[in-house]
Amino acid sequence: MEKLIVKLGSKSYPISIASGLLNSKNIYSPLKSGEYTMIVTNKDIHHLYAKIIKSTLIQMGVKVDEIILPNGEQYKTLDVVNIIFTALLRKNHPRSTTLIALGGGVIGDLTGFAASCYKRGVRFIQIPTSLLSQIDSSIGGKTALNHPLGKNMIGTFYQPISVIIDLNSLKTLPSRQFFSGIAEIIKYGIILDYNFFCWIEKNINYILHCDEKIITYCIRHCCELKAKIIAKDEKETNGERILLNLGHTFGHAIETELGYGFWLHGEAVSAGIVMAAKTAELIGLLNFNDTERIVNLFKKAHLPTKGPAKMHAKDYLAHMIRDKKTEKNKFNLVLPSSIGKAGFYTDINKKIVLQAINQCLL
Numbered sequence: 464m465e466k467l468i469v470k471l472g473s474k475s476y477p478i479s480i481a482s483g484l485l486n487s488k489n490i491y492s493p494l495k496s497g498e499y500t501m502i503v504t505n506k507d508i509h510h511l512y513a514k515i516i517k518s519t520l521i522q523m524g525v526k527v528d529e530i531i532l533p534n535g536e537q538y539k540t541l542d543v544v545n546i547i548f549t550a551l552l553r554k555n556h557p558r559s560t561t562l563i564a565l566g567g568g569v570i571g572d573l574t575g576f577a578a579s580c581y582k583r584g585v586r587f588i589q590i591p592t593s594l595l596s597q598i599d600s601s602i603g604g605k606t607a608l609n610h611p612l613g614k615n616m617i618g619t620f621y622q623p624i625s626v627i628i629d630l631n632s633l634k635t636l637p638s639r640q641f642f643s644g645i646a647e648i649i650k651y652g653i654i655l656d657y658n659f660f661c662w663i664e665k666n667i668n669y670i671l672h673c674d675e676k677i678i679t680y681c682i683r684h685c686c687e688l689k690a691k692i693i694a695k696d697e698k699e700t701n702g703e704r705i706l707l708n709l710g711h712t713f714g715h716a717i718e719t720e721l722g723y724g725f726w727l728h729g730e731a732v733s734a735g736i737v738m739a740a741k742t743a744e745l746i747g748l749l750n751f752n753d754t755e756r757i758v759n760l761f762k763k764a765h766l767p768t769k770g771p772a773k774m775h776a777k778d779y780l781a782h783m784i785r786d787k788k789t790e791k792n793k794f795n796l797v798l799p800s801s802i803g804k805a806g807f808y809t810d811i812n813k814k815i816v817l818q819a820i821n822q823c824l825l
């Protein structure tokens with residue numbers, strides 16, 4: 464088993480990575496006999512993985528409740544969090560209870576948010592089952608809900624006590640979801656690690672086929688990169704963590720405009736990163752060859768490099784103005800300056816942004 468630690472002082476926690484972890488009692492060691500837990504999952508993941516977790520916890524003497532939510536990005540809402548609160552209150556869960564997020568990033572974001580608020584904060588464990596959640600969303604403690612006016616606009620910073628990554632769960636993940644996760648893998652290479660980007664280029668076919676050795680290395684490396692950033696900038700205050708948002712300002716515009724869940728998060732991020740790369744190229748920050756390498760790698764990963772047909776450049780701007788990073792009509796964007804290096808650039812001219820988006824329309 465591979466074990467990493469997210470180093471955050473008294474809030475530090477382990478990330479455990481291996482195949483077939485879910486029936487190992489050691490992995491749930493923070494939980495003790497007699498304690499309460501609530502597994503939060505969705506109807507499609509419940510029948511695949513909840514039973515094995517439940518029976519392992521019961522053998523440890525842990526009390527297990529579960530709540531099965533509807534599946535989809537459109538359910539990452541305050542109303543659904545309230546369903547979790549109601550279930551916890553009905554069963555009288557104490558402040559010592561632990562929520563267990565079993566699923567992809569949607570379940571992780573919802574559960575983390577609920578854990579950060581229920582009785583002013585209870586513990587939670589992440590058991591991410593999608594590629595995207597294993598390499599990104601389960602680590603770092605960002606919780607989020609969508610609002611009709613903007614994606615991820617409501618949220619908290621709240622760290623889990625443990626992240627448990629069972630690689631076997633990828634076997635049941637639909638391929639479109641798997642490819643969506645690859646977008647965030649490529650993102651790490653672009654913002655932080657030139658050698659990793661080259662490694663992805665070389666191994667993309669093995670990654671696409673979920674080759675066990677390759678995907679294990681890939682997940683571990685992404686977790687390491689993210690853990691390092693979180694340790695340096697837990698709450699996105701000193702300029703490091705913000706780099707992880709590369710392409711997200713554009714991508715969130717796509718997700719919000721089309722309706723949550725129509726384009727997958729990684730798909731929107733893929734097109735969004737290309738828009739960011741084009742913006743960088745237009746202001747003379749990134750060279751054309753690097754943009755082409757980025758575009759080609761997304762294409763090889765079966766990811767979109769253009770926005771959806773029905774969106775015009777002005778549709779993006781309407782959403783981007785509401786983005787958390789945009790202030791008073793000035794576009795503040797994470798942009799790559801070369802492959803392996805990115806920065807946060809402020810006050811970018813609206814015309815340039817429009818031009819970049821226009822170059823990425825179908």
Ligand SMILES: NC(=O)c1ccc[n+]([C@@H]2O[C@H](COP(=O)([O-])OP(=O)(O)OC[C@H]3O[C@@H](n4cnc5c(N)ncnc54)[C@H](O)[C@@H]3O)[C@@H](O)[C@H]2O)c1
Nearest residue numbers: 507567568569570592593595596600605632635636640728
């Ligand atoms: N908190 C963060 O730091 C952060 C970072 C990146 C993304 N996110 C959020 O994560 C979400 C996207 O996450 P996602 O891509 O995991 O989407 P998701 O949670 O919707 O999961 C994708 C789909 O795959 C299914 N699924 C998941 N694991 C499965 C498995 N093992 N077998 C079969 N089906 C499985 C889910 O039921 C769902 O239908 C977005 O809401 C995004 O905003 C959060």
Ligand SMILES: [Zn+2]
Nearest residue numbers: 647711728732
């Ligand atoms: Zn993302």
